[in-house]
Amino acid sequence: MPAVSFQAVSKTFATAKGPFQALDNVSFDIEEGEFFGLLGPNGAGKTTLISILAGLARASSGRVLVQGSDTQSEFAAARRKLGVVPQELVFDPFFSVREALRFQSGYFGIRHNDAWIDELLYHLGLADKAQANMRQLSGGMKRRVLVALALVHRPPIIVLDEPTAGVDVELRQTLWQFIARLNQEGHTVLLTTHYLEEAEALCGRIAMLKNGQVVALDRTSALLKTASGNVLQFKTDSALPAELAALARVTGRIVQLPAHDALEIERHLATLRAAHVDVQDLEIRRPDLEDVFLHVMATASPLPQPERIERTEVAA
CATH class of the missing domain: 3.40.50.300 (P-loop containing nucleotide triphosphate hydrolases)
Known part of the structure; x- marks a missing residue:
């Protein structure tokens, strides 16, 4: 099933x-x-x-x-x-972090859940915020609490709707380590x-x-195997010639050009040289x-x- x-x-x-x-x-x-x-x-x-x-x-x-x-x-x-982590930062402003987790446990009929709550607070970097009011937390900390609320009843299925949107690198690493552990345990x-x-x-x-x-x-x-060829990636402050600009994916100074084979890579490079485009950090990678x-x-x-x-x- x-x-x-x-x-x-x-x-x-x-x-x-x-x-x-x-x-x-x-x-x-x-x-x-x-x-x-x-x-x-x-x-x-x-x-x-x-x-x-x-x-x-x-x-x-x-x-x-x-x-x-x-x-x-x-x-x-x-x-x-189900344990669902929503996109929106939804929280009760009247309770501390620990109180919110205890109430959430009660919604699912779970009593004496403090040991698991303590584990959630530790793994999500909230241990020092346990007694803080939800209104006092930063956006990243509130998102950590949402994850804890979703997991407090130990659901077999965890649903994460863009859980790391707008959060810092530390939270992303902490969250994925913990979620990966739960997945390895069968969730x-x-x-x-x-x-x-x-x-x-x-x-x-x-x-x-x-x-x-x-x-x-x-x-x-x-x-990933359906993507054929390679990607020519480099950094530049120069404008691309029109024929490459139509193919390129540009993010800031980073340019990515699809290339099916070595001949197409050389053609791209020749076009860049002819247009006097200053190329830095050139690399060829798989899609x-x-x-x-x-x-x-x-x-x-x-x-x-x-x-x-x-x-x-x-x-x-």
Whole structure:
């Protein structure tokens, strides 16, 4: 039995401009113990899918199962198996960090949970903030508390919706060490992130969404193998000639040019020399997950999906 099963999930919102379909017949399973990545550009439907998984939104059609429990008809059982870290910094301003974790334990009927709370505080770098009021914490510290709140009832399935957005390097390293340990102990992890180097390093399998549809679904290693050729990468303060500018991915001073073979690499270099472009820190590397992601978003069509599973109730 899968840890999570999305079965022909669709979601349509009513808007002032008419119906908007955020998800269109999304189907895939996440197996027990997987570290699974869900990737897509802004507006692809990732957060909507997670909201349906967490019971915060209803699917217009289809259904979601959490270890066999339906997220709508068996909400309490499904929710108990999930620990969800949301994107937004949502917190109660009236309690200290320890009090918030104790109350969260109580919501799940767990008493005498201080030993696990102490372990969470230690591993997430919150031990010295245990008695601090939530209002006194920085944004990064509040995000650490959100992670602790999601894990306080020891859920078998951990859902991380862009957990490292806007946080410092120390928290990212601390968080991933702890989450990787939990995954090794058998916890299933579902991650959405815009930091594709995190997904490449952590996730064994990845699904990519575009316009509410699954456009890629495979093991991370298999996705990386689909990228052929090499990438010519360098730094420059000079303007690129038009023929290369049309191909390049530019981030600040860093330029990345796709090159299928050694001959194309030489052609790129010859063009740069002819245009008197000052090149620094030149290197040739294999394509990474970001290269694969950009290619998929530019070229992919939706993957074949099973038949739709209709529900009698339709969400607005």
